[in-house]
Amino acid sequence: MIAIVDYGLGNLKSILYALERLGQEAIITSSREEISSANGIILPGVGAFRRGMENLNKANLTSVLKESVKAGKPILGICLGMQLLFTRSSEHGKSSGLNIIPGRVEKFGAGLKVPHMGWNQIHKTRPSSLLAGIPEGAFFYFAHSYYPIPADAGVSVGVSEYGGQFASAVEVGRVFATQFHPERSGNLGLHVLENFCKICRKS
């Protein structure tokens, strides 16, 4: 069972349907118990960083997420869900994140069209279980205005080009994150989700 965390921001149904398509049992939930007992967690999300953290706090979910990660439960952050895993964001002044992956989140620079919207390529930087079987340079769907900068660039397993390189996929132990939307990225996106499901089944 995979718990898709509902904290009022997202894009949850499309992830649920994608997992169902893969034959993976999943629930959309904001229950600490259901999150704790799941084999894996997906933290989705769209919109503003600060609002995301506020909603997680209000729903009393930050501690269960951190504890689950500590216990080695696989987690996949998608889009804003990826960004929330980092230490802080410059969005709306300064906002603190979950600090599961050290690093910060910044806005794309001037002169670029923002949001970065559409299909961009993932360049693989090292072997990864999340991106296993994904060809180098494959396209995935993005829709975001901020991007993560990990403190340790080595956590990236995929980078993309948009006015410079940014970390579009990271993997640290059993913490996984993609800035792109696998649930909106066709068959290759489903393949990434399938990789995550396999990781969850093994744990």
Next chain:
Amino acid sequence: MLAKRIIPCLDVKDGRVVKGISFVNLRDAGDPVECAKAYSNAGADELVFLDITATIEARKTMIDLASRVAKEVFIPYTVGGGISSLDDARALLEAGAEKISINTAAVRNERLITDISKAFGNQAVVVAIDALRRENGWEVFISAGTEPTGLDVIKWAKKVEKLGAGEILLTSIDADGHQTGYDIELTAAVCDAVSIPVIASGGAGSPEDIYRVLTEGKADAALAASIFHYGKYTIGQVKEYLHKKGVCVRR
């Protein structure tokens, strides 16, 4: 590299896909979910569903459609037509649509752009602008291209960006349905005026038309209906053409 997007548009009336010539003379061309699946398999980067009935009953049909598509199709899709409140937008986004598109309601109630953007992020808000060529520029039309607003297209485009739109779907009323090419000048003028992505619409008749609007017209994406719906060209053929001409596309 960020790819230029090819987006088939599915006009929906009473749950069926149709396409008019300059917004009139409708022809029936099939089931929306089946069309969506076929286009996704054919390499479409995104889909747009425009409800051209836009009655209260049609709202429910569109929410049902959004939900059915979400279960079958795993590429982004936008739903537009008749959305006039935050609740309308919420119902469609929660059903599984990636973005909603607003047009008439955005002109009549500018705050709606900001409200939806604040609730769901600006990447979820597409403002559709229907433009008619005038002596000095272009005028914004609403109500499916029937009602002039007196608004200048360039000024309105800048304003919707400021209000929270994440993308502009720009249709040339003059070119729409004629398959003789996009309004390149209009598209380039809007692309120069804003720093959010712009989808060009209206007039696609050949791969070259699409090439021109993505290069000279500076558009981030090209929307087309008839040339795909009636099998004149496949999405694969268009992308092959663009790739050969040096345009980055997802293949």
